[in-house]
Amino acid sequence: MLVASAAKPSPSGNEVENEDDDVRRNEQGSLRERLRRIAAEEYEFIWRSLRRLGVRPPETDDAAQQVFVILSPKLASVEPGKERSYLFSIVMRVASGYRRRQAKRREVSDEATDSFPVALPSPEVDLDRAFGRAILDDILARMSDERRAAFVLVELEELTLAAAAEILNAPIGTVASRVARAREELRAAIVRLHARGQGV
Template identity: 40%
Template sequence: MDGVFRMIRLFPWAARGSPPSAVERPLDVVAVHAEYADFVFRSLQRLGVRPPDLDDLRQEVFLVVHKRLHTFDTGSPMQAWLFGICKNIVARHRQRAYVRRETTAIPVPETSSEGVLPSPEESLATKQARAELEELLDELDLDKRAVLVMFEIDELGCEEIAEELGVPVGTVHSRLHKARKAFEKALVRRQARLSRGGRR
């Protein structure tokens, strides 16, 4: 398992980030966008949206915000409300992608972390590793996937994740435990397919 999670850190978009500050009341879409656009972008990444679709789906999220902002309970965390919208948008996007039978690739950086241009073999190996990891992560539900990515890729602590998502720390611990179990089962299934000579 540790080797697999080291592979997770091949993702080029993994980056730490502090939770956004609270939006001052009264709320308006411009203020919400200014404070939370980066949070929405990161959330969509963590939920598995591929780079070519990120900007379009972020726009979809804020269209929903524009329509539903009047329903937001100002006594609850804005992050949790926005994350729920992100999940719904991503779920619909996955359905559309399935119908179109889309395949999307995770981009490979042109240089390594040391600034050295990788060889074609290294680039191919990195691309394959990311694709395999993405396949495993896609087997998780969106809540589990997001927490696992935030913990293992973004290297956020459970308290940071709880603050960013606006949920109790206990919820983060529970989701993370279940996510790791689900990921491990997905990995075992994949290894079994490979041992039988099946699809990667």
């Protein structure tokens, strides 16, 4: 004679809610840990990128914090391994907003570089070393956002075209073209500044 086994009782509403709360707490804990790890690994990259995209001290630190504040509520939807690309998209928006606010506070002259009291190098001299940060910032500020971002990643961060293309979510050929055009703009700027320094 078969003995019917006792049916397993269904969990009560409170038990289900408690289980859901545990799941949410675990997920939130995992996200907090992931955010801390990303901040530790990427903060310097974010700070440098903001600086090179036109956010000047002392606002750079605040802007970097803003990037992570924006990231935090969206982190769950960011695919693991794609964090840097997502962060850089935030960096570009934050830097763009900063530059717009700066433009409202001061008028930027087309002849701004004339006032920098530095020796002007020959066109072949490395820009980042010889021009100094102020002049490099001024030249970068005259580029389009797309060219400037590509140049920052490839030339200043020294990423490969493939890595930069992944971060920018753009084809490698497009990134290569932007970098090439940015180099042309920089080379032309060096020649102009050198000519001014020689009184041409």
